Amino acid sequence: MSIDRAAVDWAAVRAEFPLLQREVHGKPLVYLDSANTGQKPAAVIDATDDFYRRHNANVSRAVHALGSEATEAYEAARGKLARHLNVRADELVLTSGTTFAINLAAYSWALPRLEPGDAILVSRMEHHANIVPWQLVAERTGATIKVADITPDGVLDLDALEAAMTGEVRLLAVTHVSNVLGTVNPVREICRMARKRGIVTVVDGSQALPHMAVDVAAIGCDFYALTGHKMCGPTGTGALWARREHLQARPPFLGGGEMSRQVSFGGTPFNAPPHRFEAGTPNIAGHIGLGAAVDYLDALGMDNIAAREQELLAHLDEEMGKVEGLRVIGKAPGKAAVVSFLLDGAHGHDLATLLDLEGVAVRSGHHCAHPLMAYYGVPATCRASLAFYNTHEEIDAFIAALRKVRKLLA
Numbered sequence: 094m095s096i097d098r099a100a101v102d103w104a105a106v107r108a109e110f111p112l113l114q115r116e117v118h119g120k121p122l123v124y125l126d127s128a129n130t131g132q133k134p135a136a137v138i139d140a141t142d143d144f145y146r147r148h149n150a151n152v153s154r155a156v157h158a159l160g161s162e163a164t165e166a167y168e169a170a171r172g173k174l175a176r177h178l179n180v181r182a183d184e185l186v187l188t189s190g191t192t193f194a195i196n197l198a199a200y201s202w203a204l205p206r207l208e209p210g211d212a213i214l215v216s217r218m219e220h221h222a223n224i225v226p227w228q229l230v231a232e233r234t235g236a237t238i239k240v241a242d243i244t245p246d247g248v249l250d251l252d253a254l255e256a257a258m259t260g261e262v263r264l265l266a267v268t269h270v271s272n273v274l275g276t277v278n279p280v281r282e283i284c285r286m287a288r289k290r291g292i293v294t295v296v297d298g299s300q301a302l303p304h305m306a307v308d309v310a311a312i313g314c315d316f317y318a319l320t321g322h323k324m325c326g327p328t329g330t331g332a333l334w335a336r337r338e339h340l341q342a343r344p345p346f347l348g349g350g351e352m353s354r355q356v357s358f359g360g361t362p363f364n365a366p367p368h369r370f371e372a373g374t375p376n377i378a379g380h381i382g383l384g385a386a387v388d389y390l391d392a393l394g395m396d397n398i399a400a401r402e403q404e405l406l407a408h409l410d411e412e413m414g415k416v417e418g419l420r421v422i423g424k425a426p427g428k429a430a431v432v433s434f435l436l437d438g439a440h441g442h443d444l445a446t447l448l449d450l451e452g453v454a455v456r457s458g459h460h461c462a463h464p465l466m467a468y469y470g471v472p473a474t475c476r477a478s479l480a481f482y483n484t485h486e487e488i489d490a491f492i493a494a495l496r497k498v499r500k501l502l503a
């Protein structure tokens with residue numbers, strides 16, 4: 094596919110995603126669940142397929158030709174992702190996704206350091222993956238958890254956040270983009286505030302990477318976690334970027350092959366980062382696929398993607414605004430293309446099930462964000478999330494289905 098950056102042919106782009114051509118319950122699929130997992134272009138599927146068909150071998154072990162091809166392709170993928178994030182490849186630990194990445198920061202940085210009297214600050218809008226690891230660390234170290242609140246519109250209250258950065262806070266865990274509200278947090282400003290006070294920052298980039306260009310170096314955080322499957326890559330891929338000093342100084346999280354240099358029963362010197370933190374055989378094919386996803390996104394241009402999604406979001410917002418009895422949760426200015434909503438008299442799961450019968454895939458539930466649901470006083474919401482491969486026609490089909498379902502449930 095050749096894409097003219099100045100005028101992307103979005104219909105041609107969409108045609109690159111085989112799954113989007115299928116039907117569900119006899120209706121054309123309208124996939125509005127990309128915040129859950131993104132669909133994959135043929136280029137990504139082909140890259141993993143090609144690895145298994147032509148190059149499959151383990152990395153960093155075998156001296157034979159296939160072994161070096163596999164290692165080269167795996168390290169090339171790391172390099173692509175590093176360039177995409179504007180960081181050094183040797184500071185990028187490849188993981189199975191954000192959950193592993195945050196746990197890696199929690200167990201290798203926080204667990205050996207925190208003590209009773211220390212505090213970990215998290216925002217109200219975090220995914221469970223950026224709450225529970227910190228609770229586990231707090232339990233084992235005697236540290237406490239503090240919560241930075243949001244406004245009813247779903248905006249992180251920066252004054253309250255700054256006020257919460259008191260002397261005992263050692264670490265701040267904050268999401269770049271909320272998976273429920275779509276709120277884009279000003280992480281650069283937040284990390285600057287934290288850094289001034291010596292607070293280490295962990296940014297969850299899961300929902301940012303699919304939607305916008307992210308310059309991790311410019312953000313100024315200490316750790317940046319991401320997951321590959323939401324940015325057109327395969328499942329079971331992702332990364333943790335960490336400042337060099339954190340990687341150099343830290344003990345490994347998992348022990349095993351690849352992370353050690355010379356094992357003896359007297360002791361084991363560890364490999365240099367990032368391999369120190371990649372014990373065992375990694376998801377080689379998956380990360381090669383993630384490298385292809387990065388190439389794909391870079392060829393499209395993240396600014397083009399962001400502009401396309403904002404245009405789709407404006408249409409979605411406008412049309413949802415016309416549906417009676419519909420309430421949107423999360424109205425932060427400049428939000429990403431993620432819309433949580435409630436419909437009067439309808440339970441989220443019923444709504445999502447009936448929409449599915451119309452071919453429309455939306456997510457319903459708590460979105461792994463119980464504390465946020467509690468803040469809004471709801472057990473669950475429905476969520477429509479867009480990607481650049483969606484169309485105006487799909488949004489219209491979703492709205493028509495919503496109106497039909499609303500009548501059914503009335």
Ligand code: PLP
Pocket residue numbers: 128129189190191192193220222223268270271272297299300320321322
């Ligand atoms: N953080 C956020 C904001 C998410 O949306 C998700 C996934 O939904 C995660 C973390 C967890 O990502 P993964 O399950 O890929 O590790």
